[in-house]
Amino acid sequence: MNRTADYVIIGGGISGAAIGYFLLKNGAKNVVILERNYLTAGATGRCGAGIRQQWGSEMNCLLTQFSCNFFENAEEELGYPEGIEFHQGGYMLLVSNEDELAQTKKNIALQNSLGIESQLLDVNQAKVLTPILDTGNILAAAYHSKDGHLNPFKTTQAFADAFIRMGGNIYTNTAVHGLKTENGRICGVDTSQGHIATDCVINTAGGHTNIIAALVGEEIPIYAERHNILVTEPVEPILSTMVMSLSLNFYCQQVPHGSFVMGRSCTNQPRDLRVTADSSFPENMAATVVKIMPALKNIRMLRQWAGLYDMSPDKHPIYDRFPNVEGFYVAAGFSGHGFMLGPATGQIMAEQILGLEPTLPWNRLGLSRFETGEMILESSVV
Amino acid sequence: MLEKTGVPTPEQVDSIFPTEERLSQGPIAIIECFQPIPCDPCATSCPQGAIAPFMDINDLPIINNKKCNGCGICIMKCPGLAIIVLDMTYSETQALIRLPYEFSPLPQIGEIVLALDRSGAKVAEAEVIRVTKGKPPIISIAVDKALVKTLRNIRPQPSEAAILCRCSDLNTDDIREFIAQGHTTVDAIKRLSRLGMGPCQGRTCTPLIIRELATVLSKPVESFQPGTYRPVVKSIKLGELAEYTE
Ligand SMILES: Cc1cc2nc3c(=O)[nH]c(=O)nc-3n(C[C@H](O)[C@H](O)[C@H](O)COP(=O)(O)OP(=O)(O)OC[C@H]3O[C@@H](n4cnc5c(N)ncnc54)[C@H](O)[C@@H]3O)c2cc1C
Ligand code: SF4
Ligand code: SF4
Numbered sequence: 022m023n024r025t026a027d028y029v030i031i032g033g034g035i036s037g038a039a040i041g042y043f044l045l046k047n048g049a050k051n052v053v054i055l056e057r058n059y060l061t062a063g064a065t066g067r068c069g070a071g072i073r074q075q076w077g078s079e080m081n082c083l084l085t086q087f088s089c090n091f092f093e094n095a096e097e098e099l100g101y102p103e104g105i106e107f108h109q110g111g112y113m114l115l116v117s118n119e120d121e122l123a124q125t126k127k128n129i130a131l132q133n134s135l136g137i138e139s140q141l142l143d144v145n146q147a148k149v150l151t152p153i154l155d156t157g158n159i160l161a162a163a164y165h166s167k168d169g170h171l172n173p174f175k176t177t178q179a180f181a182d183a184f185i186r187m188g189g190n191i192y193t194n195t196a197v198h199g200l201k202t203e204n205g206r207i208c209g210v211d212t213s214q215g216h217i218a219t220d221c222v223i224n225t226a227g228g229h230t231n232i233i234a235a236l237v238g239e240e241i242p243i244y245a246e247r248h249n250i251l252v253t254e255p256v257e258p259i260l261s262t263m264v265m266s267l268s269l270n271f272y273c274q275q276v277p278h279g280s281f282v283m284g285r286s287c288t289n290q291p292r293d294l295r296v297t298a299d300s301s302f303p304e305n306m307a308a309t310v311v312k313i314m315p316a317l318k319n320i321r322m323l324r325q326w327a328g329l330y331d332m333s334p335d336k337h338p339i340y341d342r343f344p345n346v347e348g349f350y351v352a353a354g355f356s357g358h359g360f361m362l363g364p365a366t367g368q369i370m371a372e373q374i375l376g377l378e379p380t381l382p383w384n385r386l387g388l389s390r391f392e393t394g395e396m397i398l399e400s401s402v403v
Numbered sequence: 404m405l406e407k408t409g410v411p412t413p414e415q416v417d418s419i420f421p422t423e424e425r426l427s428q429g430p431i432a433i434i435e436c437f438q439p440i441p442c443d444p445c446a447t448s449c450p451q452g453a454i455a456p457f458m459d460i461n462d463l464p465i466i467n468n469k470k471c472n473g474c475g476i477c478i479m480k481c482p483g484l485a486i487i488v489l490d491m492t493y494s495e496t497q498a499l500i501r502l503p504y505e506f507s508p509l510p511q512i513g514e515i516v517l518a519l520d521r522s523g524a525k526v527a528e529a530e531v532i533r534v535t536k537g538k539p540p541i542i543s544i545a546v547d548k549a550l551v552k553t554l555r556n557i558r559p560q561p562s563e564a565a566i567l568c569r570c571s572d573l574n575t576d577d578i579r580e581f582i583a584q585g586h587t588t589v590d591a592i593k594r595l596s597r598l599g600m601g602p603c604q605g606r607t608c609t610p611l612i613i614r615e616l617a618t619v620l621s622k623p624v625e626s627f628q629p630g631t632y633r634p635v636v637k638s639i640k641l642g643e644l645a646e647y648t649e
Contacts, residue, residue: 318642
C-alpha cells in the first residue's frame with residue numbers, strides 16, 4: 022500500500038471513481054481511492070441509475086447535460102468495450118394534476134432554453150412510447166428521448182479501470198478511521214491498512230460523509246435517509262422508457278437484462294445509516310406501479326434492498342473545501358441523483374482541486390450558499 | 404444398500420426383471436420400486452390395468468407381464484422416476500430404453516449422450532432416438548443389448564465450460580474471464596455478472612465460484628469470503644403484493 026499520496030479519495034462509489042479519473046486526466050499524479058468495502062458498496066451499487074436531463078433548476082440541467090454527454094461516449098473515453106449498458110430509451114415524467122402540468126411546462130421551457138430537447142406529450146403520444154401505461158391516471162407526460170438508465174456497477178468499474186490504467190491505486194477493504202491535521206492543514210489519513218501521508222483528501226463517503234468530516238470536527242448540512250428499491254425476475258422487453266412520477270411517487274425501468282427495477286419514497290425512513298429493508302415497501306410499491314402499468318401485475322418480485330440518499334437542504338450537491346481545514350474537500354449531498362451527476366462531479370472536483378478554469382458554474386454549489394441563503398431550488402426529486 | 408445409496412441390489416433388480424420370453428415379444432414397463440411408500444399413481448394410471456390395484460397405499464407395484472403393452476403412460480405418472488420401458492425387439496444388436504429425464508435443456512434427436520448406471524456413473528454412450536415432451540419428458544435411447552440391466556439415465560456430453568450459476572446462466576469460462584480481469588472476490592464478480600442474484604441467492608453458485616477462485620488463484624478455499632448472504636427467494640407476483648394494501 023502507498024505510504025504517501027498526493028491525493029486521497031475516501032469512498033469507492035461513482036463519485037470517488039469519477040473524481041479519481043478526472044484528477045489523473047487533468048494531470049494529477051499519485052492518486053489513491055480508499056473504499057472500506059468493495060467498489061459500489063454504497064448508494065452507487067444500490068441505486069436505480071436513472072439518467073435524465075429533465076430538471077426544474079438550471080443547475081441540475083447543466084450538470085446532468087454534461088454527464089449525459091459524457092455517458093454517451095464513455096465506452097470509448099474510458100476504454101471499456103464491455104459496455105456500460107447506457108439505454109437511451111427515453112425518460113417519461115408522468116403529469117397527473119394541474120399543478121404538476123403548470124410546473125412541467127415551466128421546466129420544459131427552461132430545459133429547451135438550455136438545448137435539452139424535452140417535450141410535453143399528450144396521453145396518446147405517451148401511450149405510443151409506453152404501451153403498457155394505463156393513461157387513465159395521467160393528464161400528460163414530459164419526455165426526453167436521450168434520457169434513460171445505465172448499469173451502475175459497470176459504469177463505476179469503467180471509471181476504476183481507466184483510473185488504474187492511468188496509474189491510480191484503489192484499495193478496497195480499507196476503511197478510513199482517522200484524519201491527521203497540522204496547523205489547520207490535512208496531513209494524513211489513518212486506515213485499517215495503515216497510515217498514508219497526504220496533503221489533500223477528498224471526502225466522497227456518500228451517506229457516511231459527515232462521519233468522515235467529524236474526524237476533524239467538521240460537519241456539512243446533509244443527512245442520510247434510507248430509500249428502498251426492488252427488482253423482479255427478468256422478462257421479455259416490454260418497457261423501453263424510464264417512467265417516473267413525482268405526484269404518484271415512483272420510478273420504474275426495465276433494465277437490458279430484462280428485470281424491472283423500481284423505487285419510491287417512503288415516509289418515516291430511518292436516518293441512522295441503516296440499509297435494512299422496509300417490509301411495507303414492496304406492497305406499496307407494487308400497488309403504485311400495478312395501477313399505472315397493469316401489465317406488471319404478473320411479473321414476480323425477486324428481492325428488495327435499500328440505500329442511502331445523502332440529502333442536502335436544496336437538493337443540489339455540495340462541491341467545496343471544508344472552510345476550516347486546508348486540503349480537505351467534499352463532494353456530497355447528492356439528494357438521490359448523484360449517480361447521474363458522476364461525470365460532472367469528477368470534472369468539477371478536478372477543476373476545484375487543481376485550480377482549473379470552471380466549465381460548469383460550481384462556484385454556486387459551495388457551502389457558503391447555506392449561510393447566504395442563495396440556495397437553488399429543485400422540485401423534481403423522488 | 405437402497406436406503407443409503409438409492410441404488411437397488413442386483414437381486415432386487417432380478418426379482419422384477421421380465422423373462423426372456425416376455426422381452427422377446429416387445430416393449431414392457433420395468434418398475435424398480437422397492438420401498439413401501441404411500442404412493443400409487445402407477446397402479447391407477449395404467450389404461451391396460453396391468454399394474455395390480457393396491458390393497459394398501461404402501462404396496463409395491465406388481466406388473467402383469469401379459470397385460471402391459473409398453474405404452475409408457477406410467478413413466479410420466481411415477482413421481483419417483485422409478486419406471487422405464489424396455490424394448491428388446493428394437494434391432495438385432497440394440498435395445499430401446501425409454502426413460503424419464505428431468506433436466507434442461509433436453510437432448511436432440513440423434514445426439515450421442517453419455518449413458519449412466521443407477522449410481523450416475525458413465526458406462527457407455529447412447530444415441531437419442533426420440534424425445535417426448537411431457538412432465539417429465541421421456542427420452543428414448545438405443546443401447547447395446549448387453550447393458551439393458553445397467554443403464555438407467557443419461558447425461559449430455561461434458562462441454563468444456565461447466566455451469567456455475569444456473570439463475571444467471573454463467574459458466575466457468577465466464578467466471579475465469581472475470582478473474583483474469585482482476586475481480587478476485589465473490590462480491591466483485593457478483594456485481595458485474597449477476598452471479599448469485601437469482602432465486603437461489605447464491606446457495607448453488609457461491610461454493611462453486613469460491614472453488615473456481617481458489618483453483619485459478621492457487622489459494623485455499625477458506626481464504627475467500629462468501630459475499631452477502633441473503634435468504635433463498637420465492638418470487639411473488641407484483642399483483643399479489645399490490646392486493647395487500649388498503
Ligand atoms: C434506492 C436508491 C435509488 C437511487 N436512484 C438513483 C437514480 O435513479 N439516479 C441517480 O442518479 N441516482 C440515484 N440514486 C442516488 C445515487 O445512488 C447516489 O447519489 C450516488 O451513488 C452517490 O455516489 P457516491 O459515490 O457519492 O456515494 P456512495 O456510492 O454511497 O459511495 C460512498 C462510499 O464510501 C464508502 N465509505 C464510507 N465510509 C468509509 C470509510 N470510513 N472509509 C472508506 N470508505 C468509506 C462506502 O462504502 C461507499 O462505497 C439512488 C440512490 C438510492 C439509495
Ligand atoms: S407401460 Fe403402459 S401398459 Fe405397461 S404398465 Fe405402464 S401404463 Fe400400463
Ligand atoms: S408411482 Fe412410482 S414410486 Fe409410486 S408406487 Fe408406483 S412405481 Fe412406486
